[in-house]
Amino acid sequence: MADSENIILINERKVEVKNIQHDITLLDWLRNYNKITGTKEGCAEGDCGACSVIIADDGSDSSRPINSCLVRLGQVIGSSVTTIEGLGCDKNPHPLQIAFTKEHASQCGFCTPGFIMSGISLLNSNKKITDDTINDAISGNLCRCTGYSPIIKAIKSVANDRISKNDNQTINKNKKNKLGNVTYFKPSNLKELKNYLNDVKDFQFLAGGTDLNLYRPIINQKEDNIICLDSIKELNHIKHHKEKIELGGAVTIENFLEAIKSKMPQLIEILQRFGSPQIRNQGTIGGNLCTSSPIGDIAPILLVLNSDLKIFGRNGFKKINIKKFFKGYRKNILKKDEIISSLELPIANKKNKIFSWKLSKRYDQDISTISLAINIQIQDNIIKELYMAAGGVAETPKLLDKLCKKMVEKNFDDSIEFAIHNLDKFIQPISDLRGSSHYRLEAMKGLFRRLQICLRQDKESLSIMEV
Ligand SMILES: Cc1cc2nc3c(=O)[nH]c(=O)nc-3n(C[C@H](O)[C@H](O)[C@H](O)COP(=O)(O)OP(=O)(O)OC[C@H]3O[C@@H](n4cnc5c(N)ncnc54)[C@H](O)[C@@H]3O)c2cc1C
Ligand code: FES
Ligand code: FES
Incomplete structure (x- = not known):
């Protein structure tokens, strides 16, 4: 096959992409054009995991789980894709497939290929196999009939059967x-x-x-x-400096999570609750900011850390502060030809405590109804520095600077009581499908109460599970 043709490596076999009339997803192409039907369609919008496959960009260690229903075929030309059919067959099943039958981890079986792909992604990674890592690995997969215990047992039982990495075949990537x-x-x-x-x-x-x-x-x-944008090398870099981490605009949320683990562990929980592994391995930081959604999880964190964004366009680079980025509901200041090429994440002052919480209808795999990020410094019970930003309370992510001004240089307990009793003067959330205005206001008061408990008990964090 000539290299200039559009090729995708499916289960180690080069397949030419041809006779495509319309823009389609990887899932549609696998099922309808290639009759590779082990990969299922449940929701077609990233929520159920039935369509999970493993993708590798260069046949190396970069393999990651994704939702094939959310990826356009054009995005994966030149990549290597592993589907359930690539793991094993009736005569020679993969140990994890055997474990699913032994542990009765499948009933109707519709969700099973997706769960197996998520399990394999975990087995294929460097992570330790524990209840926590298994729960996280399958947080983007839904099963309606079996129940999760046998699935978790099945994955645990093959913890030593890590599969070999993707094959080493490379395919030329076309620029167009x-x-x-x-x-x-x-x-x-x-x-x-x-x-x-x-x-x-x-x-x-x-x-x-x-x-x-x-x-x-x-x-x-x-x-x-x-x-x-994901193919641009400058948009994928991560550089650690003493006082900040520089992240390219196309760094995935999963790589962002890995990058902050040692320097900003306070952000691990909120990033681990961002979608599922499939979403975090595909979604990017730049994409999250540019959707400019009022409930995006990254913006409140960047607002309280005072991040700068680097913008690139036809006329070169410019820098702006995150506070100036959002303009209105799903609107930002970027011109048609401009992108976020990178951003700087300042490492918080050691004297400060950082909290970042979200409330959503489900603990995992759900977009926030409201969120709150806090960067606070306290000396002798007095608030010396305070930055707070909230999601889901206005048409853009909102820096609560007026409220912060009223709270600094005061006893933290009194200040938080003041905030709780006067919150309606500083935020007027809207009602929508995710929650009413009243619910959002009351839930936000609950987050301030959580802050009060953390500060009283001198805790670095208090997760929703502990509350
Ligand atoms: C099931 C599911 C769960 C989700 N869970 C969460 C969650 O928990 N928290 C959350 O905040 N979001 C969540 N999301 C939303 C989404 O995954 C994120 O917003 C993600 O970060 C978007 O990034 P992307 O690279 O996929 O963006 P894309 O879809 O590629 O792009 C989004 C927009 O941004 C533009 N764009 C992308 N990158 C740039 C750039 N560098 N410069 C300029 N413009 C750019 C694109 O043109 C487009 O308009 C979820 C989505 C789904 C489907
Ligand atoms: S079909 Fe449900 S996540 Fe893709
Ligand atoms: S086995 Fe039926 S949905 Fe999981």
């Missing part, structure tokens, strides 16, 4: 792929991106696609140009 009516441009650096910005008309940026691909019409008939 036309699939039906959609052309995908894949710049590998900012210089190439600049050329596309000058040459391509009417385009959309796409990073992971975990937000944008939800709005993709089932069959998109329109001519479209998509500029992919």
